[in-house]
Amino acid sequence: MTNYILAVLSLVFSFPVFSQYVNHPKPYHKVVKRVERDLHRLEKSQRKFQKSENEAAENPRKNAANGIGLQPEFSTPDGYWKQEWISTMNPILGRPTPEVLLDEINAQQSKTLSRRSMPGTSKTTWVSRGPNNVGGRCRTIAYDPTVSTGKKVWAGAVTGGLWYNNDITNASSTWQFASGLWSNLAVTCIAFDPNAPGTMYVGTGEGWGSTPSTSRGLGVFKSVDSGKTFTQLTATKTFYYVNDIIVRNEAGKSVVYCATDLQYFSGAWHGTSSVGLMRSTNGGVTFSNVMPTIPSSSNVYVVADIELGADNRIWVGTRQNYLQTATDKGGGRIMYSDNGTTFTVAYSHTNQAGRVKVACAPSSAYTLYAVFEASGKVDTLIRTHNKGKTWISVSKPKDADSGIPGTDPSRGQAWYDLSLAVSPLDTTVVMAGFVDVFQTQNKGLAWLQVGKWSNNSGLANLSCAYVHADIHTFTFKPGSTECLIGTDGGIFYAPDVMDNMSNQAVIYEANNGFTVTQMYWGDISQTKGKDLMLAGAQDNGTNQLATSGLCNENMISGGDGGYCFISQTNDNKQIVSYVYNQFYSTTNNWTANAKIIDDATTGKFINPAVWDDLNGYLFTGKSKVTIYRNKLGTSATLATTVTVNGTAANGAPSAFCSSISSAGKTQLYVGTDVGKLYVTTDAVASAPTWKDITGSTGSAIPAGNISCIHRLRLSDTLFVTISNYGSTANILMSVDAGVTWTSRDGNIADMPIWAILVNPNKMGEAVIATELGVYGTSDIFASSVVWTPYNEGMGAVKTATLRYRASDQTIMAVTHGRGVFTSDAWSKASPIANFGVSKDTVCSNQTVVFKDSTKNVPTSWKWSFKPNVGVVFKFGTDSTKQNPIVQFTKGGTYSVTLNVSNSVGDDVMTKTNRIVVIDTIPVSLNLSTLPGILCRNDTFSLVSGLNSAASGLQMTYSWVKNSVAISSTNANIYGVTPVNGDTYKVSVSTKTACVIPNPASSNLVTIKTYGVKTISVSCNLDTLKANNVGTGTYTWFNNGVMVGTGRLLKATKVGNYRCVYTENGCNSDSSAILILKSVNDRNIVVNQFLVVYPNPAKDFLNVTVSELGKLFMYDVNGRCIREWQLNEKGLHQLLLNGIPTGQVIVKFISVNGLEYNTLPILIE
Secondary structure (H helix, E strand, C coil): CCCCCHHHHHHHHHCHHHHHHHHCCCCHHHHHHHHHHHHHHHHHHHHCCCCCCCCCCCCCCCHHHHCCCECCCCCCCHHHHHHHHHHHCECCCCECCHHHHHHHHHHHCCCCCCECCCCCCCCCCCEEEECCCCCCCEEEEEECCCCCCCCCEEEEECCCEEEEECCCCCCCCCCEECCCHHHHCCEEEEEECCCCCCCEEEEECCCCCCCCCCCCCCCEEEECCCCCCCEECHHHCCCCEEEEEEEEEECCEEEEEEEEECEEECCEEECCCCCEEEEECCCCCCCEECCCECCCCCCECEEEEEEECCCCCEEEEEECCCCCCCCCCCCCEEEEECCCCCCEEEEECCCCCCCEEEEECCCCCCCEEEEEEECCEEEEEEEECCCCCCCEEECCCCCCCCCCCCCCCCCCCCCCCCEEEECCCCCCCEEEECCCEEEECCCCCCCEEEEECCCCCCCCCCCCEECCCCEEEEEECCCCCCEEEEECCEEEEECCCCCCCCCCCCCEECCCCCCCCEEEEEEECCCCCCCCEEEEECCCEEEEECCCCCCCCEEEECCECCCCEECCCCCCCEEEECCCEEEEEECCCCCCCEEEEEECCCCCCCCCEEEECCCCEEEEEEECCEEEEEECCCCHHHCEEEECCCCHHHCCEEEEEEEECCCCCEEEEEEECCCCEEEECCCCCCCCCCEECCCCCCCCCCCCCEEEEEECCCCCCEEEEECCCCCCCCEEEECCCCCCCEECCCCCCCCCEEEEEECCCCCCCEEEEECCEEEEECCCCCCCCCCEECCCCCCCCCEEEEEEECCCCEEEEEEECCCEEEECHHHCCCCECCEEECCCEEECCCEEEEEECCECCCCEEEEEEECCCCEEEECCCCCCCCCCEEEECCCEEEEEEEEEECCCCEEEEEEEEEEEEECCEECCEEEEEECCCEECCCCEEEEEEECHHHCCCCCEEEEEECCEEECCCCCEEEEECCCCCCEEEEEEECCCCCEECCCEECCCEECCEECCCCCCEEEECCEEEECCCCCCEEEEEECCEEEEECCEEECCCCEEEEEEEEECCEECCCCCEEEECCCCCCCCEEECCEEEECCCECCEEEEEECCCEEEEEECCCCCEEEEEEECCCEEEEEECCCCCCEEEEEEEEECCCCEEECCCEEEC
16 A cells, blocks of 8 residues: 655645635635645655556456456555545644544443444444455564464554454464454554563554554553453553554563654644653553654654664664754664663664664674665665674665566655564575565575565566565564565465575465455445445455355455445446546456446546446546446447536535436436535436535535435435534435435534435434444434444444445445445344333332333343332242332332343333332221220210321221111210110221221220119118118218218218219219218208219210209309209209310209209210
């Protein structure tokens, strides 16, 4: 691969063009025009340093066998670098801003998804489809010292991350991807700790030039467990470009050295704060810069290479520091240090050339070789056999390729591909790499070409092995002549470099599974289940992938592969492209082919196109607002130019979409690189009519590069993606055929979006191709769209486009760094969680049945509750059962979550505050009589009592007497006349929830009364006597005051005496009154005059008198509260309504003036 050379970065920095757009914002089409002009100036500067390259990219292993022989013409991938710059630049700044991706890259590492049937989840991982045997750019390879067999190796890909192979000697052994954030990093160097072989350091960021989005790294990563896990060294976060790393044993202590570079891209210098040679004595916790400054300057030397001599001496080769404005920029030096902190110049190139590569002989501390780059060319090779005291010139290899100058085996790109290594066993054997591979076995006196990148003119007659062009590294197995070679096409394996390599093919491709190819575009067959895809790759041609699983490529054409298509109705009809407007077609799967568009001067470097399979027309971008059109089977000379719009300011075509109009004709959409969108409903008409559907101000597509156009089915719903950083919107939708547009960005990070695909079978589901892999959403129509990365199995690698096969819902993802991936996730049904409940409001300790109603056959369930206290699974169920039964022992509001999964994916549903649990209120009811002992003829009360927990509830009472309901609804019943054997029971009920039991019943009360006996009294002079009626208590009263007990009473005072008999708590009616008018007198008058009962009394009072008179009732304070006129002798029933409760005294005054008091009576 050829990229923008660093030798002109000083010129880049001297052009102030990229700051002008901030201070003087212009219409976007003018920004594009000016940036194109400025980049063209830089390209011209570049060509002062290097000759053009002729990439006649015929692949000797494939094309010769297939007889395809498509010969691309001159190109340089710098064309894509420029194209990507313009298509991703911030419209305001006039440059790309990939530095904004760093936070999003880190954020992706914490996300693991398994939900839904989306591609790229932990259950529906992307499947790598290759190409399995075409690698990408590899700058570093290292043998793992912890594996005693010496067969395990590690390798870094510039846009494909970190990989390892457990047995590099076995062609069937596959490379394994080191998961994590490696997928998006440019890995440039690997080093192991000699004192702790399980500790390894990996440097990132390519200082030799790359695309503006992929070059910058994230510093140095360290593993202490032989590469199982890695941690970013915090102190290296500003080490954006790490050219090399070594770990040196210094008196038993491991000291790390990092060669850090700087680079200009995205309108600024990056890495300036840490450029030099950074040294750490504490395992990378802290670093110090030990590189000296360039003479007469404050800028340090930039280290291109670090090597350790056999005696542990540090050797470094420098390259130019482009911050330096003086003539001497510090390049072309070989320096050494024995203490690691002070460096001595051992050799200085006469004109302070550029990059220097040093090779130390592992078997001799005295022998070193070095190669110098100057002005982009291989300038000088030297060697020393006395540790650098003197140096001897070495001849330069001469490439047999007639397109490579005899004086420069790098073809003007020594800044990019420059490699040198000495055999561990022989100081005279050296491997050198430029475009091709060379070997000397006599100290460089003569060179043999032992690898060729092509079979083109001059190379076809060589008998050596094929090795992909552009050699970046040689790594010898320690103590062996086994060697690994890192190239732009991946990794090659030489079992023995002494095995007559110039005369036989004994270097083997070792890219099995090393899928780090940088793809531009691809397509997939529309035949259900068929394994047929095309993919155009950077510097690796257009590949046909035609087997299941991880495919080996079948190269259709070489060089750079661009847009390519497979007919939707006939798999044998295909189209591939080289750069610009060079398109080839076949109708018989490449048995024969023809050019369908042939114009190497128009269009973009990787030129957008679309194949209208309805009528067989190919449409490609030509120039500002014009396109090419030609029909399959028609000579390229008959291709016609169609003008889309007459105003050049409306931009060049950047994206196409072919569909079918309502009239059944070809409906073609054309998007431009300044954000304009046009449509015609008859693209094959002689003069199609075009309509501008960019939208009106306020609801239009923003200025920027339209990278994709997608029409949902054949509806008026359109989607457009924009690939610019800093765009006001990168994903847009129109539901009215382009009249108005709305942003669908949602939470997507600020980054280029390259393509969009909306699931035609599941409303709202969509995936997008981004600078950091594939993102997806379950509802692109939502008011706030949520995008999530779906990169399991792929990594966060730039995804150039997405293709779709409707017949089996297969998605094809074409990446710029990891090859091709597919997914059938959309054809599968992941679960959609849902559930119901038997009751949503329950009492504590009751149970609820949870009923799973998930769609798409879940196979596992996990229930959880919040809060989770008081949740008990019952009847043998648990949280993993499909339909658990749950008891809630505590009151509260519970949220319920159900996680479900099957082999495809999983889903979760949470119903917030779904279950309301009310604490249970226990009820107990007691029934008793008052008084507790019932006397015959007395009245009593039935009194009910609730427990304290239920005392505040509103209750309804229901009474039953002798099993028959009675009308009372009160809590108590008063004034009941007791009847032996009567039964009473009361129950309560309430409308309050969770009262248990409800209704609640009291105990059964059975009435038992005790008889009241009548007593008579007599006197013998002053001795009073009651007749014997039982064993109870006899109590005597004089004028209502108790004066004694017992059957006999010796009266000591005159007055009205009476006696009351008490047995079993029942009092007899008062006896007759004995009126003693004298004491010790034989004439005593006895008169049973007043009888009062019951006592206590409630509703009435029975009074029996033997004389007429008036009855008075007094309260305890002596106040008369009621009086009755008794005009008849005998029994009177006096009503007590209105008389307050409490004790009263009854007094009777006869018409004769006699007064009689009773005992106190209790009113209830």
